Amino acid sequence: MVSPVTVVKSEGPKLVPFFKATCVYFVLWLPSSSPSWVSALIKCLPIFCLWLFLLAHGLGFLLTHPSATRIFVGLVFSAIGDAFLIWQDQGYFVHGLLMFAVTHMLYASAFGMRPLALRTGLLMAVLSGLCYALLYPNLTGAFTYLVGVYVALISFMGWRAMAGLQLVGAAWRWTELAAGSGALLFIVSDMTIALDKFCFPVPYSRAFIMSTYYAAQMLIALSAVESREPVEDYRLSKAK
Numbered sequence: 417m418v419s420p421v422t423v424v425k426s427e428g429p430k431l432v433p434f435f436k437a438t439c440v441y442f443v444l445w446l447p448s449s450s451p452s453w454v455s456a457l458i459k460c461l462p463i464f465c466l467w468l469f470l471l472a473h474g475l476g477f478l479l480t481h482p483s484a485t486r487i488f489v490g491l492v493f494s495a496i497g498d499a500f501l502i503w504q505d506q507g508y509f510v511h512g513l514l515m516f517a518v519t520h521m522l523y524a525s526a527f528g529m530r531p532l533a534l535r536t537g538l539l540m541a542v543l544s545g546l547c548y549a550l551l552y553p554n555l556t557g558a559f560t561y562l563v564g565v566y567v568a569l570i571s572f573m574g575w576r577a578m579a580g581l582q583l584v585g586a587a588w589r590w591t592e593l594a595a596g597s598g599a600l601l602f603i604v605s606d607m608t609i610a611l612d613k614f615c616f617p618v619p620y621s622r623a624f625i626m627s628t629y630y631a632a633q634m635l636i637a638l639s640a641v642e643s644r645e646p647v648e649d650y651r652l653s654k655a656k
Contacts, residue, residue, distance in 0.1 A: 427638065427641060430469050430472045430473075431465075431469055431634065431638075433465040433468060433469075434462050434465040434466055434469060434634060436465075437461040437462040437464070437465045438462045438630050440458060440461065441458050441459060441461065441462060441626065441630075442623075442626075442627075444458055446458060448502075448622065451502045451503045451505075451506070452502075455502055456498070456499045456502045459498050459499075459502060460495045460498050460499055462630050462633070463491055463494055463495040463498060463633060464495065466491050466633055466634065466637040467488065467491055467492070467495075469637055470484065470487070470488050470491070470637060470640060471488075473641065481640070482526075483525075483526040483527070483528065483640065484526070484640040484641075486522045486523070486525050486526035487522070487523060487526045487636060487637060487639070487640040488640070489522055490518075490519040490520075490522035490523050490526070490636075491519075491633065491637065493515045493516070493518045493519045493522065494515070494516065494519045494633065496515045497511075497512040497513075497514075497515030497516045497519065498512070499512075500512035500515060509613075510558070510562065513562060513566055516566070516570075516606075517565070517566055517569050520566075520569045520570050520572070520573040521569060521573075523573045523576075523577070523599070523636060524569075524572050524573040524575075524576045524577075526640070527573070527576035527577050527579070527580070527595060528576065528580075529576070530580075531579055531580060532579065533575070533578070533579035533580075536575055536578050536579050537575045537579070540571045540572075540574055540575040540578075541571065541575075543571070544567050544568060544570075544571035547567055547607055547610075548563070548564055548567045550611075550615070551563060551567075551610055551611075551614055551615065552564075554614040554615050555614060559614070563610065563614075566606075570602065570603055570606060571603070573599055573602075574599040574600065574602075574603050577595040577596050577598065577599035577600075577636075577639075578595075578596040578599060578600070580592045580595070580596075581593060581595075581596040589642060590642070591638070591639045591640075591641065591642040592639070594635040594636070594638040594639040595635070595636060595639035597635050598631075598632045598633070598634070598635030598636035598638075598639065599632070599636070600632075601628045601629075601631050601632035601635065602628075602629070602632035602633075602636070604628050605624075605625050605626075605628040605629040605632060608621060608624055608625050608628070609621075609625055612625075
């Protein structure tokens with residue numbers, strides 16, 4: 417097992433651009449009421465830095481680790497979704513929703529289906545059902561179905577991220593903790609978006625949404641570092 421101190425020493429410097437870009441976003445705090453390509457760039461910049469974080473491990477690493485590649489592609493779709501959401505009041509909210517739906521499918525695929533962890537899956541299914549039941553009375557038109565599908569997808573991603581989480585025993589790996597924590601923060605962030613958009617104004621919603629979102633993406637990107645399956649193991653698992 418790799419110690420947390422070793423992780424910080426090896427991965428911390430590669431994340432410095434991400435932390436700086438996140439600080440730039442919160443310091444500038446460009447008004448959401450005046451969307452522009454500049455505000456889109458500032459919002460997406462931390463995600464661009466997470467692209468560089470994964471690329472810093474070498475293109476060969478991504479090419480030989482399918483799960484890391486999927487997380488990288490998920491980050492690409494996330495950046496596109498972030499850009500769309502800058503213009504959500506101009507009719508691009510659904511476009512952003514679809515981009516993040518693809519992101520969650522890619523992340524779930526990266527986390528894999530082993531171990532199955534049915535109890536965790538059942539818990540996530542119950543929680544997602546409760547969340548949708550809370551939102552449902554305030555949904556109209558196509559959002560009634562789109563939000564339902566999105567809640568199912570992000571919950572499935574959360575299940576797969578937390579399925580491998582073991583806090584005790586020899587099988588413990590910090591990457592599973594990063595993946596599970598990242599997925600949970602992503603769900604909290606998106607649920608806050610939904611409550612604020614469809615149900616009632618959430619105090620300090622933008623600050624809370626973006627802080628949990630950036631933390632979630634960073635943790636999920638970190639989970640790719642100690643990738644679950646090199647390409648040889650991946651091919652063997654597909655052959656079984």
